[in-house]
Every structure is written in structure tokens, then in C-alpha cells.
Amino acid sequence: MTKQKMFLRMITASLVRRRSRMLVALLAIAVGATILSGLVTIYYDVPRQMGAEFRNYGANMILVPSGNDAAFNMDAVEETLGYIKPDQLVGVAPYRYETVRIHEQPIVAAGTDMEGAKATSPYWHINGAWPDAAGDILLGQKVADQLGLKPGDTLTVSYAAEEAEPAAEPKTDAQAGETNRLDAASQAEGQEESGADEAQTTGEDYVPDASLDMMVTGILETGGSEEEYVYLSMEDLNGLTGGSDKLDVVELSVSADQSELKQYGSDIENNVDDVTPRLVKRVTESESTVLTKLQALVFLVTAVVLVLTMICVATTMTAAVTERRKEIGLRKALGASNRSIIGEFMGEGLLLGGVGGLIGAGLGFAFAQAVSMKVFNSSITFQPLLLPVTIVVSVLVAGCACLLPVKSATEVDPAVVLKGE
Amino acid sequence: MSLLELKSISKIYGDLHALDNVSLKVEKGEWVAIMGPSGSGKSTMMNIIGCMDKPTSGQVLLDGVDISKESDRNLTAIRRDKIGLIFQQFHLVNYLTALENVMVAQYYHSVPDEAEAMEALRRVGLADRAKHLPSQLSGGEQQRVCIARALINYPELILADEPTGNLDEANENIVLEIFRQLHAEGTTLVVVTHDPEVGEVAQRTVVLEYGKITREIHNESFEAKTAPALAEARN
Known part of the structure; x- marks a missing residue:
């Protein structure tokens, strides 16, 4: 041994x-x-x-248009998504904002992909149901209160290109990512006020180019500014406004840490011309x-x-x-x-x-x-x-x-x- | 040359002279009993001979080498190579079997050899108890394991401290018989005891009192008793 x-x-x-x-x-x-x-x-x-x-707290990256083009389309978004690992991508929600009229009131309407919005904004509380068919519309709580509407009601959404045009210069200088989506909406709101002023000055001169009968499927409660808008499918909004495919903002929810997000942002900024990525610092920094x-x-x-x-x-x-x-x-x-x-x-x-x-x-x-x-x-x-x-x-x-x-x-x-x- | 020679050794603890100018010679093959009452200095002498302690003064020559000034490390090596120790309380490692306890001594000395360790146990009549733990052995059996362990490295000197102190008469006789065989084979034995019967069977008895050797008794009947066995063993 x-x-x-x-x-x-x-x-x-x-x-x-x-x-x-x-x-x-x-x-x-x-x-x-x-x-x-x-x-x-x-x-x-x-x-x-x-x-x-943290993905439950909303998007952590926002895409806004680069330069003064003021808009981009889904082609640029698809190109952008190529720089993000598919298994890290939780959701993509494109938004287009336009001023419409409902019950003669100027309202900001957001056209979006409802499935994408569900994924990027899981904290949204809907009384009723998400829109899931053409002609469905989701109202923000404040809009619903203002118009006295509830789930199951029908309404007519009308659109006039002339009303929207004077304010069609979107701001592109937003510094904090989390404010960009709201900025884009507020641009439309600016249009709304402008349109409203115009309507007030022109009295009964408002002549819609198109209108659409829709049914309220749900009321959105967030406690935030999202309650001031109405939401309909991108197809409905594009149909109402004449087929344009421009986007004002895209929300991304990416399951990545802050350094990875910054890297994605840098890659996108360097390689995709039409898009400027912004990190939603409120979310990414809290997470970090x-x-x-x-x-x-x-x-x-x-x-x-x-x-x-x-x-x-x-x-x-x-x-x-x-x-x-x-x-x-x-x-x-x-x-x-x-x-x-x-x-x-x-x-x-x-x-x-x-x-x-x-x-x-x-x-x-x-x-x-x-x-x-x-x-x-x-x-x-x-x-x-x-x-x-x-x-x-x-x-x-x-x-x-x-x-x-x-x-x-x-x-x-x-x-x-x-x-x- | 004597195998062991103590030259005027003293061991002093404060005012106590545990050993006082003691001189002793032990020849190769001799069987010496060191006797004395409690406090006579027996254990101190055993520790010094067993390289576990050093004298305050004097010389201790073991196989011609003065071990009284050696470092602790060298004393450990000398003890490992030249001395086999047998204790009154047996001191077996309680979680090792009888066989493993014998092999522990081989492990520190050179290389463990299971067959050789088994042979050592057979020699003390414990081959069939090799796989037993100390707790499964009687006192006499434990002491025999202790003897097998002391023998396994073929030491030049077997140093036994009260080897029969915890044994009944039957086991005492077995142990003494093993000592007789070892002596007959030429092994040098130094047995520290206070038991006169154990002292009497030795070739020579040294009596210690108050740290001094007061008497040396040569057992006259020893040669007559052991001569035939000795001659047989040497032939």
C-alpha cells in the first residue's frame, strides 16, 4: 500500500x-x-x-425619426430590429398620431399595433376589451369622460387633412427618451389645439375628408397622459387619413441590461439613417x-x-x-x-x-x-x-x-x- | 558499546529534581525493568529514553549517538527509527482497526505493508481480530495490538511504560510471554513498572527512588529460565 x-x-x-x-x-x-x-x-x-x-413597466427604448424628416416607416423599424437579438425582443409597438374629430371634438388618435402595445405596455388597465378588429377603438379615460362614452358605444371618427397640416412639423429635439412618445402625441395635440382654434375661427367650415364609424371596446386607465388619447389600429388610422404609412414613434421592450441597451442604441444610431434610438432612462436606470x-x-x-x-x-x-x-x-x-x-x-x-x-x-x-x-x-x-x-x-x-x-x-x-x- | 547509556542525567522542574544525576547502561538484547514508587522519576526517565523529553543536564547515548542535545525534529526521527513504544493505556487510534493501527506506525516509518502488519498481529495472536476497532477488543487484546505496533518497524529498543498496568493476570501473562519471546529473539527491552512480578521476570531490575537509582538487581533465576528458550531462538 x-x-x-x-x-x-x-x-x-x-x-x-x-x-x-x-x-x-x-x-x-x-x-x-x-x-x-x-x-x-x-x-x-x-x-x-x-x-x-421590469418589462412590465413599459418600453425601455424608443425610436424617433432622425433629422427633420419627422417620420419613418416600418421598413426602417424592420432594419432597426435586425440589430437586436430576437430572443431579447419582448415587444414592438409603432405609433402614428393624428388629430381627428369625435362628436365634433378634436381628439388625438393613436394608430398602433394592439398586440405590440400589449407587449410594450403591460401595465395598461383596460375596462372592457382591447380592440381586435377593424372598426374597434379604445378610448383614454379622460376622452371617455369628456365625450360621455363607454364600452359598447358607437361613434364616428372624422379626419380633415387641412386641419392637421398647419402643425405637421414634429419636434425632433427631445432629449430624454421617455418623453419622446408623449412629445409626438403632443405635437398632434398642438395640431388639435391649432385645429380647434381654426375651427373656432372658421365656425362651421370644418369639412372632413373621411370618416369612420367605430365601436368602443374598452376604456384605458393608466393614470397618465395616455388617457387623453384614443387608440385604433394602424390600418384604420391609415385608411382614415389616406393611406400614409409614416410613423411618429416606435416603442421597444427589450430584455437586456443597461449596457446592452446602450450598445444596441449605438449600433442603431450608427447604422440606421432614419431612426434615432432613445433609452427610456426612467426604466433602464431604475432597473440598473x-x-x-x-x-x-x-x-x-x-x-x-x-x-x-x-x-x-x-x-x-x-x-x-x-x-x-x-x-x-x-x-x-x-x-x-x-x-x-x-x-x-x-x-x-x-x-x-x-x-x-x-x-x-x-x-x-x-x-x-x-x-x-x-x-x-x-x-x-x-x-x-x-x-x-x-x-x-x-x-x-x-x-x-x-x-x-x-x-x-x-x-x-x-x-x-x-x-x- | 551499550545500546543505551545515560550519563549523569538530571531533570529539574523548578525546585523539583525529577531525576538526579542518574547513570545507566543497557546492553543490546538486554531486558531491563525500571521500578519505583509513584513520583520516583520513572516516567521522566521513560520520556527521556523515548526521545520525548530532554535532560536538564547529562548525556543520553542511544546506539552511540548523543540524543540529549538533538532538536525536536531529530528526536522525532530517532524515535521513529529506533524505538518501539508500549503504553499502559494502549493508546490505539479509536477509529482505525487493529490492522490499521499497526500500519500507522509503518506509515510514519516507511511504507505501509498490510501483509507485514497482519503478520505482526498474528505474532501476538490477533490475526482474527485484525478488522476490529479498539472498542471491540478487550484490554489484553488492545495491549497486544499496541505491542504489534511497537514491533512492526523492527526497533532497536522496545520501551514499555506499565505494559501490564491495566491488564488482568491472564492477559499480563500473555504480554510477559510475548516479551520473553522478543527477548529470546534478541530484542532490547526496557520496561517501566511498579509491579514487582513484572520486574522480577526481567533480566535486571533498576530501582528508582526520589530521582536516583538506589538499587540494581540481577535476576539470578533469569538465565536459568530463559537460557533454553534463548538458545533455541538463537539457533
Whole structure:
């Protein structure tokens, strides 16, 4: 038998045949490794999970027209989407704003893709139903109050090109991304006021170019300025206004962190001429801040748990050394050098760390999975690299915890501890 | 040249002279018993001979080498290579089997050899108990494992501290019989004891009192008793 085999036989015998005594240390390491593995798994998965959560707070990127062209169409949007990973794209909602008249009142109408709007604005609360067919219209709460309409009512939407033209110079100098969509709407609102003024000045001169009978399917409640508009399908609005396919703004919801979003923004800005991307800073920066704080918390908790684990293992190993003073003395009497004593006790500690780390890595994944299901209601991805990392960290923690106990083991005097009665 | 020679050694703890100017020679193949009441300095002498302690003054020559000034590290190496220790409390590693306990001594000395360790256990009549843990062995069996462990590296000196102190008469006789066989094979034995019966079976008995050797008794009947066995062993 080689010395290495005998070494392994001794340290495994010590752990296996003294398992009741070493169980506390093993449990401490396993618990520490579980927390480490679990929290690090969450640490890596939280950005993905939180990203999905933050998508509920609306779009995090807005596309507006570049330069003074004041509009772009879906071709430019398609080109833009080519720069974003498809699996990260949660939703795309194009908007076109026009001033229309309903019950003789000038109102801003937004033409959009309803499915896209659902994806980018999941926080919208609809009393009734989303429009899902031609002739359906969604009213903002304020518009509904103003016009005295409710779901199921019918109305006529009319449009006059002349009324819209005087204010058809969209602003393109918005600095903050989150304001751009509203800017585009307010441009239309400017048109509305202008049109209204004009109507007031021209009295009954308003002559619609086209009109459309529509049915109210729902009332939109957001608590924000979205309640001041009406929403209809892009096809209905384009049909009403004469077939133009121009867009004022496009909302994108992308499941990516702030740095990735900035990279996408930079790529789009450099490569797509008609489009200027803006990050919705309110969302992206909140997401970044929350993630940074969460990750710092995870790091702190992990560090504290590892220190506590180290203290627990050190205490157990100190007790083991005290309990085994006679054995240590005997080994020295048989000719064991201090190096041998250190090797054997460290070997036990490191083996304990390895086994505890292995158990902890498995339990940690289960722990992370449970937390993820409870908090985010979605499963977590197993990080294969975390298995060796957890074992190595557990071994290191156990090794550090053994340093002081092992030092005291080398100080045992065989003549004293082996003294006969 | 004597295997072991103590030259005027003293061991002083504060005002206490545990050993006071003691001189002793042990020849190769000799069986010496060191006797004395509690506090006479027996254990101190055993620790110094066993390289686990150093004298305050004097010289200790083991196989011609002065070990009284050696470093702790060298003393560990000398103890490992030249001395086999037998203890009153047996001091077996409680989570290792009888066989593994014997192999531990091989592990620190050179290379563990399971067959050789088993042979050592067979020699003390414990081959069938090799896989048992110390807790599964009687006191006499544990002491025999301890003897097998002391013998496994063929030491030049077997140093036994009260080897029968925790044994009943039957087991005491078994252990003493093993000592007789070892002596017959030429092994040098130094046995520290306060048991007169154990002292009497040795070739020579050294009596320690208050840290000094007060008497040396040559057992007259020893040669007559052991001569036939000795001759047989040497043939």
C-alpha cells in the first residue's frame, strides 16, 4: 500500500467512523455552500428575471425619426430590429398620431399595433376589451369622460387633412427618451389645439375628408397622459387619413441590461439613417439601480454566511483537536512530524469541505430554484461552472477554518498527553 | 558499546529534581525493568529514553549517538527509527482497526505493508481480530495490538511504560510471554513498572527512588529460565 493510499484511508476513516462528531462541521459547510451556490445562482439569474419583471413597466427604448424628416416607416423599424437579438425582443409597438374629430371634438388618435402595445405596455388597465378588429377603438379615460362614452358605444371618427397640416412639423429635439412618445402625441395635440382654434375661427367650415364609424371596446386607465388619447389600429388610422404609412414613434421592450441597451442604441444610431434610438432612462436606470443593490445584497449575505461557516468549522475543528490530543500525541510518539500532523488534519478539513461543497452545490440549486419560483414565478438556469466553484470555495473556507486548530495540534506534547495514570 | 547509556542525567522542574544525576547502561538484547514508587522519576526517565523529553543536564547515548542535545525534529526521527513504544493505556487510534493501527506506525516509518502488519498481529495472536476497532477488543487484546505496533518497524529498543498496568493476570501473562519471546529473539527491552512480578521476570531490575537509582538487581533465576528458550531462538 502506498503512503498516499494509507493517508486517504486514515482521513476517510476519521470522517466516516467519527461521523457523529464531524456532522456539525459537515452541516455548517453544506449550509454555507448551499447559500453560496443558491445566492450566486440567483445573482447570475436575477438580471434575467428582473429584466422580465421590469418589462412590465413599459418600453425601455424608443425610436424617433432622425433629422427633420419627422417620420419613418416600418421598413426602417424592420432594419432597426435586425440589430437586436430576437430572443431579447419582448415587444414592438409603432405609433402614428393624428388629430381627428369625435362628436365634433378634436381628439388625438393613436394608430398602433394592439398586440405590440400589449407587449410594450403591460401595465395598461383596460375596462372592457382591447380592440381586435377593424372598426374597434379604445378610448383614454379622460376622452371617455369628456365625450360621455363607454364600452359598447358607437361613434364616428372624422379626419380633415387641412386641419392637421398647419402643425405637421414634429419636434425632433427631445432629449430624454421617455418623453419622446408623449412629445409626438403632443405635437398632434398642438395640431388639435391649432385645429380647434381654426375651427373656432372658421365656425362651421370644418369639412372632413373621411370618416369612420367605430365601436368602443374598452376604456384605458393608466393614470397618465395616455388617457387623453384614443387608440385604433394602424390600418384604420391609415385608411382614415389616406393611406400614409409614416410613423411618429416606435416603442421597444427589450430584455437586456443597461449596457446592452446602450450598445444596441449605438449600433442603431450608427447604422440606421432614419431612426434615432432613445433609452427610456426612467426604466433602464431604475432597473440598473435595483440590480446593483440586489447584487450587492447577495454578495454581502454570501460573504457573511461564509464567514459564519468558517467560524463554525473552526470551532468544530478546535473541539476535534482538543478531543484528539492523545491521538495527536500518539502519532507524534510514533514518529509523525508536525508536517504529517498538519497534512492529516488539513486533509480531513479539506475532504470535509469538498463533500460539504458537493452537497451544498446541489442543495443550493434547489434553493435558488425554490426562491426563483416563489419570487419570479419562473425556473432558474443551472450554471455548470458553479459546481466546481462551490466545491473549491468550500474547500478554501474549510482550509482557512482549519489553520488555527491545526496549529494548536502541532503544539501537542506527546510526553504530556500520553502520561500514564 | 551499550545500546543505551545515560550519563549523569538530571531533570529539574523548578525546585523539583525529577531525576538526579542518574547513570545507566543497557546492553543490546538486554531486558531491563525500571521500578519505583509513584513520583520516583520513572516516567521522566521513560520520556527521556523515548526521545520525548530532554535532560536538564547529562548525556543520553542511544546506539552511540548523543540524543540529549538533538532538536525536536531529530528526536522525532530517532524515535521513529529506533524505538518501539508500549503504553499502559494502549493508546490505539479509536477509529482505525487493529490492522490499521499497526500500519500507522509503518506509515510514519516507511511504507505501509498490510501483509507485514497482519503478520505482526498474528505474532501476538490477533490475526482474527485484525478488522476490529479498539472498542471491540478487550484490554489484553488492545495491549497486544499496541505491542504489534511497537514491533512492526523492527526497533532497536522496545520501551514499555506499565505494559501490564491495566491488564488482568491472564492477559499480563500473555504480554510477559510475548516479551520473553522478543527477548529470546534478541530484542532490547526496557520496561517501566511498579509491579514487582513484572520486574522480577526481567533480566535486571533498576530501582528508582526520589530521582536516583538506589538499587540494581540481577535476576539470578533469569538465565536459568530463559537460557533454553534463548538458545533455541538463537539457533
